[in-house]
Amino acid sequence: MRIVFLNPVGILGGAERALVDLLACLRTLDPMLSLHLITGTDGPLVELARDLGVGALALPLPERLSALGDSGLRNQGLAGAWRFARDVAPTPLLLARHGVALRRAVRDVAPDLLHSNGIKTHLLSAATAGLAIPRVWHVHDFLGERPLVRHALAGLRPLVSAAIANSRAVGDDARTVLGNVPVHVVPNGVDVERFSPGPGDGAHLDALAGLSPAPSGTLRVGLVATYARWKGHDVFLEAAALLTRQVPSLPVRFYLVGAPLYRTADSQFTATELREQVERHGLTGRVGLVPFQSEPAGIYRALDVFVHASTRREPFGLTIAEALACGRAAVIAKDSGAAEALLDGEDALTITPGDPNTLAAALRRLLEDEALRTTLARAARHTAVRCFSRERYARNILAVYRQLVPAHVSQGPS
Numbered sequence: 150m151r152i153v154f155l156n157p158v159g160i161l162g163g164a165e166r167a168l169v170d171l172l173a174c175l176r177t178l179d180p181m182l183s184l185h186l187i188t189g190t191d192g193p194l195v196e197l198a199r200d201l202g203v204g205a206l207a208l209p210l211p212e213r214l215s216a217l218g219d220s221g222l223r224n225q226g227l228a229g230a231w232r233f234a235r236d237v238a239p240t241p242l243l244l245a246r247h248g249v250a251l252r253r254a255v256r257d258v259a260p261d262l263l264h265s266n267g268i269k270t271h272l273l274s275a276a277t278a279g280l281a282i283p284r285v286w287h288v289h290d291f292l293g294e295r296p297l298v299r300h301a302l303a304g305l306r307p308l309v310s311a312a313i314a315n316s317r318a319v320g321d322d323a324r325t326v327l328g329n330v331p332v333h334v335v336p337n338g339v340d341v342e343r344f345s346p347g348p349g350d351g352a353h354l355d356a357l358a359g360l361s362p363a364p365s366g367t368l369r370v371g372l373v374a375t376y377a378r379w380k381g382h383d384v385f386l387e388a389a390a391l392l393t394r395q396v397p398s399l400p401v402r403f404y405l406v407g408a409p410l411y412r413t414a415d416s417q418f419t420a421t422e423l424r425e426q427v428e429r430h431g432l433t434g435r436v437g438l439v440p441f442q443s444e445p446a447g448i449y450r451a452l453d454v455f456v457h458a459s460t461r462r463e464p465f466g467l468t469i470a471e472a473l474a475c476g477r478a479a480v481i482a483k484d485s486g487a488a489e490a491l492l493d494g495e496d497a498l499t500i501t502p503g504d505p506n507t508l509a510a511a512l513r514r515l516l517e518d519e520a521l522r523t524t525l526a527r528a529a530r531h532t533a534v535r536c537f538s539r540e541r542y543a544r545n546i547l548a549v550y551r552q553l554v555p556a557h558v559s560q561g562p563s
Contacts, residue, residue: 150179150262150550151261152184152260152550153255153260153264154172154186155263155264155267156187156188158189158194159188159194161192163468166467167467167542168266169194171546172198172201174542184201184202184203185203186203190210191207204258206254210247211247249276251276255277261554262550263277263280271286275308283554284309284310285309285310285311285549286302286311286313288315288464289465290319290464291318299326306326311332312330313546314334315465316334316486318462318486319465335546336465336486336536338538338540339538339539341474341534344449344471344474353447367400368402370402370404370516372406372407373468373471373472375409376409376420376423378418380407380459380460382405384458384508385456388512391509392509395513403432404438405437407439407441445471450475454478454522456480456481457480459484461503462502463487465486466486466488469481472529473530474533476527478521478529479498479529480498480499481499490532491532496528497529
């Protein structure tokens with residue numbers, strides 16, 4: 150089976166890390182597969198794919214297209230719609246030119262199946278209309294919440310053979326947009342050998358954050374996420390300030406790990422904004438900003454408590470699976486897709502999204518109870534191995550492919 154994967158960007162966000170794991174495991178599950186990747190920007194994803202033996206090509210989207218997105222239109226009213234319309238007006242010609250190049254690149258590979266890994270490439274897959282291949286859309290977001298995208302994708306659904314959703318909630322939402330397109334729910338997977346329990350290096354984490362070495366016995370709490378505004382960095386900092394005022398003697402430091410990775414700038418915090426919030430809350434010296442880490446396992450191991458604080462429902466939350474696989478006690482916003490597999494108080498503490506008081510209370514409970522941290526950490530690892538292994542993830546996706554591609558192609562020679 151020859152498969153072409155389309156991904157909008159070449160950077161390593163959650164959907165891209167899941168894609169790398171999928172590519173690696175597919176090669177192991179079926180060495181006869183021929184895997185190819187086309188990305189809309191250059192970046193580390195391209196090199197990682199090539200290292201796995203995947204044929205990878207960066208076919209750069211024009212800058213205006215790459216930075217365009219309608220996710221910021223939520224609750225923006227007419228003014229927001231007008232601004233978006235102004236930005237989108239020059240794009241049809243750019244889309245047409247890029248579509249011609251994309252169609253040529255796909256046709257040159259002559260795939261048996263096309264797997265699109267992001268909303269922009271779902272839309273761009275229209276350029277492959279007329280090519281007699283099954284198309285799979287991998288849905289990593291709530292399509293129904295995207296005011297323009299949902300209508301565009303609904304119009305393109307005759308092109309799609311099947312969709313894969315990364316959580317039950319995303320799958321339910323996708324069905325409202327895609328109608329009779331089969332939607333398969335396959336929760337994301339991570340490498341549970343790479344993300345595994347081990348000794349943490351707190352001093353190294355302090356150094357990455359530009360902080361002086363913490364005194365012995367200091368507890369470390371961290372949020373690992375891109376700087377998207379809905380990831381809850383502001384809620385995390387407010388909870389840290391509340392906790393510090395409530396228990397000033399508690400030996401704890403807080404860390405924000407990440408960066409503004411994507412090109413939709415208005416939807417992301419800047420590092421300057423976050424530092425200003427740290428200062429405003431009186432947390433200077435107690436909060437450190439750690440740059441994006443391409444190898445985050447050591448970051449998780451250096452934390453005593455991992456925090457997921459997204460303020461709206463999260464399609465999945467790959468950092469949750471990674472942190473749990475590393476055996477970390479965690480506080481997690483309950484509306485994340487990954488939380489569908491978790492039991493509150495047994496695998497993690499789950500909280501209402503967007504409430505700093507609730508987050509501060511959960512953190513205090515964990516930080517003051519070492520036995521609870523140990524119990525949750527042990528259960529977290531067990532649940533991650535059972536529910537979030539990348540081998541399970543790849544097996545389930547390969548099964549979807551084999552439903553769509555004739556057996557004599559998908560299973561190779563006997």
